[in-house]
Amino acid sequence: MGELPPQVQNLAGQLQQVQQQLQLIISQKAQLEGLIKEAKDALDELQKSESDVAYRAVGNVLVKLKKEEIEKDLQEKIETYEVRRNMLERQEGKLRDRLTELQEKLRSALGVQAG
Amino acid sequence: MGELPPQVQNLAGQLQQVQQQLQLIISQKAQLEGLIKEAKDALDELQKSESDVAYRAVGNVLVKLKKEEIEKDLQEKIETYEVRRNMLERQEGKLRDRLTELQEKLRSALGVQAG
Amino acid sequence: MGELPPQVQNLAGQLQQVQQQLQLIISQKAQLEGLIKEAKDALDELQKSESDVAYRAVGNVLVKLKKEEIEKDLQEKIETYEVRRNMLERQEGKLRDRLTELQEKLRSALGVQAG
Amino acid sequence: MGELPPQVQNLAGQLQQVQQQLQLIISQKAQLEGLIKEAKDALDELQKSESDVAYRAVGNVLVKLKKEEIEKDLQEKIETYEVRRNMLERQEGKLRDRLTELQEKLRSALGVQAG
Numbered sequence: 001m002g003e004l005p006p007q008v009q010n011l012a013g014q015l016q017q018v019q020q021q022l023q024l025i026i027s028q029k030a031q032l033e034g035l036i037k038e039a040k041d042a043l044d045e046l047q048k049s050e051s052d053v054a055y056r057a058v059g060n061v062l063v064k065l066k067k068e069e070i071e072k073d074l075q076e077k078i079e080t081y082e083v084r085r086n087m088l089e090r091q092e093g094k095l096r097d098r099l100t101e102l103q104e105k106l107r108s109a110l111g112v113q114a115g
Numbered sequence: 116m117g118e119l120p121p122q123v124q125n126l127a128g129q130l131q132q133v134q135q136q137l138q139l140i141i142s143q144k145a146q147l148e149g150l151i152k153e154a155k156d157a158l159d160e161l162q163k164s165e166s167d168v169a170y171r172a173v174g175n176v177l178v179k180l181k182k183e184e185i186e187k188d189l190q191e192k193i194e195t196y197e198v199r200r201n202m203l204e205r206q207e208g209k210l211r212d213r214l215t216e217l218q219e220k221l222r223s224a225l226g227v228q229a230g
Numbered sequence: 231m232g233e234l235p236p237q238v239q240n241l242a243g244q245l246q247q248v249q250q251q252l253q254l255i256i257s258q259k260a261q262l263e264g265l266i267k268e269a270k271d272a273l274d275e276l277q278k279s280e281s282d283v284a285y286r287a288v289g290n291v292l293v294k295l296k297k298e299e300i301e302k303d304l305q306e307k308i309e310t311y312e313v314r315r316n317m318l319e320r321q322e323g324k325l326r327d328r329l330t331e332l333q334e335k336l337r338s339a340l341g342v343q344a345g
Numbered sequence: 346m347g348e349l350p351p352q353v354q355n356l357a358g359q360l361q362q363v364q365q366q367l368q369l370i371i372s373q374k375a376q377l378e379g380l381i382k383e384a385k386d387a388l389d390e391l392q393k394s395e396s397d398v399a400y401r402a403v404g405n406v407l408v409k410l411k412k413e414e415i416e417k418d419l420q421e422k423i424e425t426y427e428v429r430r431n432m433l434e435r436q437e438g439k440l441r442d443r444l445t446e447l448q449e450k451l452r453s454a455l456g457v458q459a460g
Binding site: 161165166168171 | 283285286287288289290291292293294295296299
Binding site: 038039044045046050051054055057058062 | 173
């Protein structure tokens, strides 16, 4: 890259950074979506049960709790996860815009150089 | 491989591709067979129990359900897995035939070249 | 090793093979001892319980069984594991003897060569 | 490093060793803190339950025990973990002091060499 003008090197560096940030956010979003799915699956399962109690595992201990208490906790968890997920989604959108912008700038800078 | 005639290179490339597809299918089949075994083991275990209820874990929540409901779900799961497993088995058979065919073509192409 | 006489190369090859077999057996033994410990821990835990039933997990299904049935299964498991563990221990002993023997032969072969 | 005086090489070697010991202790401390947190979470969970029994998992067996017995075991575990954690903390402190001391000695030794 020693041959490339500093402006192009600078744009390429920014582009790489934005791509790395984007990848991190995409993987964090996927993780949160996994947690949301798991909590929703647990809620669905609880609704199939006729019992008004269920167990919750913490480490190797299984504790009997009221079904409604577990449901409330799961709903709160889902809300918290969804807030975070939506925040990440907004960040992802901004990074994608920034990526497009940088790619255009880079193309144009390379065009100028080639011309 | 620059020394090999294009026909041989082409066959060798196809052979490699078929071997990779075969490996993927074998590993997917093994995974499904694991799932089928686990579901069948759970069914066996339920049949040993005198209780008409059992628990099912979703994440860290354990939900009390009717034994027959869990059994029905397990049977459906097994059927779905077996359909997919059988599809993979047919694909595996076809790929093994294709592998033999390519190996023969390659042997014959190499024989012609050596002669 | 091209400089070493064939007899020494042969002994070194056998030594390496025996060492690999020994390592495999040691790791299989450690695995079995882990399983034996886990089953014994479960037996101990069952003996602390005042209930005459307990649950056993198969995949994500938890099945209620008589305590004595689970205890019987655990005892059988432990016996099976211990038989296998003892077999491995005998194999380990033989391999250790073979290792010592090969090391002595190798030392003596190298001594002859050096002299 | 062949150009460096033996005293500097010696200090650099000691420094590296202390850094490795420090890293090991930090990771052991983090592991213990994870175990302490898990046991405390289980205690909290048990306090939310209205039942006077709970289950404890050993391998795939879930055993019904008195809540107070599980609580007592958890409290003992926490105490044991905390004693070990505090020991590691003291060792960490000593190693950090030793690290600072070695860094100063190394700086001064390199200063002498440069002067």
